Amino acid sequence: MTAANGGDQLTGDGGLDVSIRPNGDGVITVSICGEIDPYSADAFADALLEAATSADAAQIELDLAGVQFMDSSGLRALLVAGDDLTERGTRLSICMVSEPVRRLLEITDLADRFDVPR
Amino acid sequence: MTAQGDTRADTDCVEVLVPADARFLRLARIAASALAADAGFTVEELDDLRLAVGEACALLIEASPEHSELRLTYRVNAGRFEFTAACPASNDSMRGLDSAAAAIFAATVDDYALTDAPESNAFILVKQSAAEGT
Numbered sequence: 001m002t003a004a005n006g007g008d009q010l011t012g013d014g015g016l017d018v019s020i021r022p023n024g025d026g027v028i029t030v031s032i033c034g035e036i037d038p039y040s041a042d043a044f045a046d047a048l049l050e051a052a053t054s055a056d057a058a059q060i061e062l063d064l065a066g067v068q069f070m071d072s073s074g075l076r077a078l079l080v081a082g083d084d085l086t087e088r089g090t091r092l093s094i095c096m097v098s099e100p101v102r103r104l105l106e107i108t109d110l111a112d113r114f115d116v117p118r
Numbered sequence: 119m120t121a122q123g124d125t126r127a128d129t130d131c132v133e134v135l136v137p138a139d140a141r142f143l144r145l146a147r148i149a150a151s152a153l154a155a156d157a158g159f160t161v162e163e164l165d166d167l168r169l170a171v172g173e174a175c176a177l178l179i180e181a182s183p184e185h186s187e188l189r190l191t192y193r194v195n196a197g198r199f200e201f202t203a204a205c206p207a208s209n210d211s212m213r214g215l216d217s218a219a220a221a222i223f224a225a226t227v228d229d230y231a232l233t234d235a236p237e238s239n240a241f242i243l244v245k246q247s248a249a250e251g252t
Contacts, residue, residue: 035144037140037143037144037172037176038140038143038176038179038180039140039141039143039144069147069168069169069172071169071172071173071176071222072173072176072216072218072219072222073176075218076218099165100165100168100169103162103165103166103169104169104222107221107222107225107226108217108218108221108222109221
């Protein structure tokens with residue numbers, strides 16, 4: 001994963017674009033653009049953990065509006081990262097989703113777990 | 119990667135052979151989406167097909183030996199989309215469908231079947247366009 005654009009914009013392995021933006025009060029917004037599948041799921045999980053460790057984050061808000069595709073590998077990465085972050089005392093929530101991601105979270109009954117906006 | 123196409127009796131059939139590698143999952147999804155879009159599937163149905171096709175291919179790739187190939191066959195006829203993916207199997211037994219994968223297939227396609235044989239695995243998905251059915 002390489003940093004660009006003032007260290008804020010990251011391009012991850014697997015073709016994901018990742019942006020990490022502090023919003024104050026320990027809240028960090030992580031925005032992901034691209035497709036999350038087994039080829040990019042590790043980069044997705046790494047981005048979440050990097051956000052948690054790069055700043056003293058109490059909460060990570062995940063913006064998935066730019067994710068055009070996500071499958072069960074992305075869900076697994078989300079769940080594992082969520083558990084890891086919880087152990088570090090960081091709360092993970094989803095602030096925005098694309099329609100394909102919303103559909104996936106609803107199919108798998110995980111929308112409520114991440115407070116997905118309706 | 120190789121591809122073949124055939125159009126007979128109103129059936130479009132396209133075969134694609136790709137390395138069994140996660141890098142090619144996107145290509146499998148794009149082909150499904152393009153063929154189904156051409157057949158009049160709605161945007162929501164295309165999203166469902168992409169999800170199911172990607173999930174099926176990922177399962178097969180995970181259970182395949184290194185340097186093997188994944189054969190993808192797409193058939194579209196009168197709003198009926200049939201997808202078959204076949205791949206050599208490694209010695210390890212194939213991981214069964216976890217609850218998320220099972221929920222995805224149940225919600226996105228009309229029928230699905232996984233054939234788990236000693237030397238090869240195959241996945242078949244069928245989806246009928248709602249627009250064609252009305």
